[in-house]
Amino acid sequence: MTVLAPDEVDESEQRLARKYELWSEMPEGYREAAARIASFQALAEVVGVLPFTEWIDRAPDYARKQMLIAKVQDEVGHGHVTARVAEDLGLPREQILTDFVEGRTNLLNIFHYGFDSWEELGPAALLMNSSAIVQFQALHHGTYLPYTRALRKIEKEESFHYHHAMDMTHQTMVYGTAEQRQRAQEAFETWLPRLLAYFGPPDSDTYRSNPMYKFGLKVRSNDELRQQWLTKIIPVFKELGIHVDPQLARFDDERQEWDYASPDWVETKRIIKEGGPRYEQWRSHIAASLERNATYRDVALKAAV
Amino acid sequence: MRRGGDADVYEVFARFGDDPQEPIRWLGSVRSGDPELAWHAAKEIYTRREDCTLLWVAQRAAMVLSEPSDAEALRSPSRLSYRVPAFPGRHRRARMKAAALAAAEASS
Ligand SMILES: [Fe+2]
Ligand SMILES: [Fe+2]
Numbered sequence: 392m393t394v395l396a397p398d399e400v401d402e403s404e405q406r407l408a409r410k411y412e413l414w415s416e417m418p419e420g421y422r423e424a425a426a427r428i429a430s431f432q433a434l435a436e437v438v439g440v441l442p443f444t445e446w447i448d449r450a451p452d453y454a455r456k457q458m459l460i461a462k463v464q465d466e467v468g469h470g471h472v473t474a475r476v477a478e479d480l481g482l483p484r485e486q487i488l489t490d491f492v493e494g495r496t497n498l499l500n501i502f503h504y505g506f507d508s509w510e511e512l513g514p515a516a517l518l519m520n521s522s523a524i525v526q527f528q529a530l531h532h533g534t535y536l537p538y539t540r541a542l543r544k545i546e547k548e549e550s551f552h553y554h555h556a557m558d559m560t561h562q563t564m565v566y567g568t569a570e571q572r573q574r575a576q577e578a579f580e581t582w583l584p585r586l587l588a589y590f591g592p593p594d595s596d597t598y599r600s601n602p603m604y605k606f607g608l609k610v611r612s613n614d615e616l617r618q619q620w621l622t623k624i625i626p627v628f629k630e631l632g633i634h635v636d637p638q639l640a641r642f643d644d645e646r647q648e649w650d651y652a653s654p655d656w657v658e659t660k661r662i663i664k665e666g667g668p669r670y671e672q673w674r675s676h677i678a679a680s681l682e683r684n685a686t687y688r689d690v691a692l693k694a695a696v
Numbered sequence: 697m698r699r700g701g702d703a704d705v706y707e708v709f710a711r712f713g714d715d716p717q718e719p720i721r722w723l724g725s726v727r728s729g730d731p732e733l734a735w736h737a738a739k740e741i742y743t744r745r746e747d748c749t750l751l752w753v754a755q756r757a758a759m760v761l762s763e764p765s766d767a768e769a770l771r772s773p774s775r776l777s778y779r780v781p782a783f784p785g786r787h788r789r790a791r792m793k794a795a796a797l798a799a800a801e802a803s804s
Binding site for chain 1: 741764
């Protein structure tokens with residue numbers, strides 16, 4: 392398998408060459424598919440940031456607190472821009488949030504958890520940010536231009552989140568106690584399989600006939616992205632002093648690809664469907680803010696003429 | 697052409713950096729019930745990294761926007777070929793060629 396870097400995408404490939412604006416004529420089903428992608432990301436940005444907000448008032452120093460607040464504000468901004476993309480396609484943000492609160496939209500597996508210790512934040516965030524960056528670099532070449540423009544803004548900020556997460560992990564690994572380093576090690580081992588699952592099931596023989604792929608809204612296959620991500624992130628963790636057990640992930644020189652411990656797909660599916668450890672907490676948090684802000688939305692948005 | 701629609705959508709335009717020659721760019725949109733709040737939302741959402749030196753918002757409903765059917769009317773060089781720099785030269789050469797042809801015919 393030849394692995395191209397995520398930003399080396401052959402855009403002359405027919406399914407990626409035809410681009411669309413909001414006002415373009417779109418093939419049957421395209422508009423709904425683009426709205427689904429944008430709304431899915433809007434929700435992930437807003438829910439995905441909640442585990443971090445919990446730690447703002449527990450950050451151990453002032454600069455760390457500032458960086459954490461900046462990250463949280465960035466993520467909410469990402470929610471706004473991707474929600475705008477969905478809204479223009481006919482899916483209002485109120486509906487995106489209500490569908491989630493009322494259980495009609497599922498969250499991807501990684502958004503069902505929280506952090507149990509400060510030392511867990513760095514490695515977990517580093518795994519999450521690097522996978523987001525790999526995904527966005529590919530999606531950047533997608534066919535819906537308002538979404539790719541939104542990603543251009545988002546990518547600049549994600550690079551800050553990545554470096555912030557790396558710095559947090561570095562601090563623990565270099566200045567932490569043995570116990571703290573152990574927690575970072577455990578965080579890596581806990582979150583790696585979750586992120587491997589986050590990229591989705593192994594490619595089926597028919598992934599090229601998936602409408603999202605045919606429309607060029609999905610640019611790369613799950614396995615391509617997963618391999619690119621491992622190539623990028625495993626050396627970073629090794630460099631930080633995290634031990635990467637070859638059972639978890641190891642590069643096969645002969646086949647030129649990564650072997651990794653297969654995630655527990657049954658458990659992953661169960662969590663997505665039934666909810667993971669923090670699902671109910673995040674759901675009720677969003678429900679409460681929707682309700683709290685209802686007056687503002689009704690009065691202010693209806694005043695718009 | 698068409699009117700923008702949605703009264704609670706504001707399009708966001710900005711310039712980054714100190715070069716005043718740099719064109720103002722369209723960045724995307726925000727949703728707001730009020731123009732000033734729309735400006736603040738745009739500031740918080742779109743100017744988080746680069747140095748922004750100019751920020752405008754415009755209510756989408758107040759804008760007039762081109763549509764695909766306007767493309768032909770907007771394409772100057774192909775529709776109005778007599779405006780392009782090479783046209784006067786071609787015009788002159790055609791005239792000289794015609795004159796030379798007429799002179800040759802007259803002398804034969
Ligand atoms: Fe984000
Ligand atoms: Fe992020």
